[in-house]
Amino acid sequence: MKHFLRVLTQFLVFLYCKCLWQGLKFVVRKVTGRCELQRICYNNKPGARRTLKIESSLKCSKSELLQSAVSVHPDAVEKTIDDIMVLKKIHPDTNPQLGISLQACLFQIVGYRNLVLEVEKLRREPYDCENPEHEDMLMQLWKALRPESPLTGRISKQWCEIGFQGSDPKTDFRGMGLLGLHNLLYFSEHDKATALQMLHDSLQTKLSKMSKAEWEKKKFDKAIGYSFAIVGINITDLAYSLLVSGALKTHLYNVAPEMPSLVHFQQTFCYLMQEFHRFWVEEDPCDIMEFNRVRNKFHKRVLKQLKNLDMALCPHFTASDLHLVNL
Numbered sequence: 001m002k003h004f005l006r007v008l009t010q011f012l013v014f015l016y017c018k019c020l021w022q023g024l025k026f027v028v029r030k031v032t033g034r035c036e037l038q039r040i041c042y043n044n045k046p047g048a049r050r051t052l053k054i055e056s057s058l059k060c061s062k063s064e065l066l067q068s069a070v071s072v073h074p075d076a077v078e079k080t081i082d083d084i085m086v087l088k089k090i091h092p093d094t095n096p097q098l099g100i101s102l103q104a105c106l107f108q109i110v111g112y113r114n115l116v117l118e119v120e121k122l123r124r125e126p127y128d129c130e131n132p133e134h135e136d137m138l139m140q141l142w143k144a145l146r147p148e149s150p151l152t153g154r155i156s157k158q159w160c161e162i163g164f165q166g167s168d169p170k171t172d173f174r175g176m177g178l179l180g181l182h183n184l185l186y187f188s189e190h191d192k193a194t195a196l197q198m199l200h201d202s203l204q205t206k207l208s209k210m211s212k213a214e215w216e217k218k219k220f221d222k223a224i225g226y227s228f229a230i231v232g233i234n235i236t237d238l239a240y241s242l243l244v245s246g247a248l249k250t251h252l253y254n255v256a257p258e259m260p261s262l263v264h265f266q267q268t269f270c271y272l273m274q275e276f277h278r279f280w281v282e283e284d285p286c287d288i289m290e291f292n293r294v295r296n297k298f299h300k301r302v303l304k305q306l307k308n309l310d311m312a313l314c315p316h317f318t319a320s321d322l323h324l325v326n327l
């Protein structure tokens with residue numbers, strides 16, 4: 001009985017708050033002459049600040065049209081905005097900017113959803129040795145990272161030089177499918193200098209970083225190094241989970257004013273690789289056994305950065321030419 005009363009009270013409080021909220025919205029609308037969507041656009045600059053609020057306002061709306069707006073096909077965005085304007089009785093002539101702003105937000109929202117689907121599809125596609133496109137990408141990766149030394153065969157111990165585990169990279173792609181290969185290739189071709197530098201550093205041991213005396217003192221012969229390709233595939237996993245959890249919205253809504261796309265995801269990967277490398281060196285782990293710890297700490301740090309609504313995780317090569325929405 002006691003329990004029942006408690007639940008009942010909670011329910012009544014919930015109802016009361018909900019009515020209060022609806023009433024408040026009604027009053028604000030009457031006083032300002034604006035609906036919630038208008039107020040959000042009016043009070044928040046474009047980018048994550050605005051789009052995230054529009055997104056949650058649409059999702060929590062009572063109207064079916066507004067609720068389903070977040071999952072329309074990109075081709076239907078313009079029509080949906082027209083319908084919303086009619087529903088909200090906002091005349092486009094008296095408020096021409098509102099339709100444009102809402103449309104920009106909705107393109108970002110549905111773009112992010114589509115990007116999640118596209119990335120998921122690549123992750124699920126296994127590496128296939130019979131597929132000439134896959135094989136070709138793998139060869140491109142070798143050429144980008146080892147331009148001076150030709151591969152002696154498709155199956156070769158040389159793959160270990162760029163951080164695969166064995167003589168056939170195919171097995172290493174299992175976790176992330178083709179997504180891992182796409183990302184590694186993008187990084188190696190679009191941010192070549194950084195990728196080559198990272199690969200070079202990843203092959204170094206601590207020995208080269210300290211004098212003989214220091215070396216004697218520390219008395220461990222562990223490598224600073226890690227396996228470049230394996231870590232790349234693992235950081236792909238990190239980028240993927242940031243995307244799927246929605247944490248990357250802040251960043252993508254800030255850097256992709258039109259629509260987040262695969263290129264933006266790949267650039268995020270480049271940023272994460274650079275930063276992970278820097279973090280790894282700073283953390284100064286004894287050996288690769290500490291990977292788990294360092295990765296978790298790095299993950300937490302990135303999540304924290306993404307809580308800042310003005311955050312954009314840009315690799316240095318795009319930071320200058322991206323049309324950042326609001327930085």
Ligand SMILES: *[C@@H]1O[C@H](CO)[C@@H](O)[C@H](O)[C@H]1NC(C)=O
Pocket residue numbers: 175176233234237291292295
């Ligand atoms: C990446 O590393 C983490 C922690 O070591 C592990 O849990 C995860 O399964 C790895 N992901 C892949 C794709 O190897």
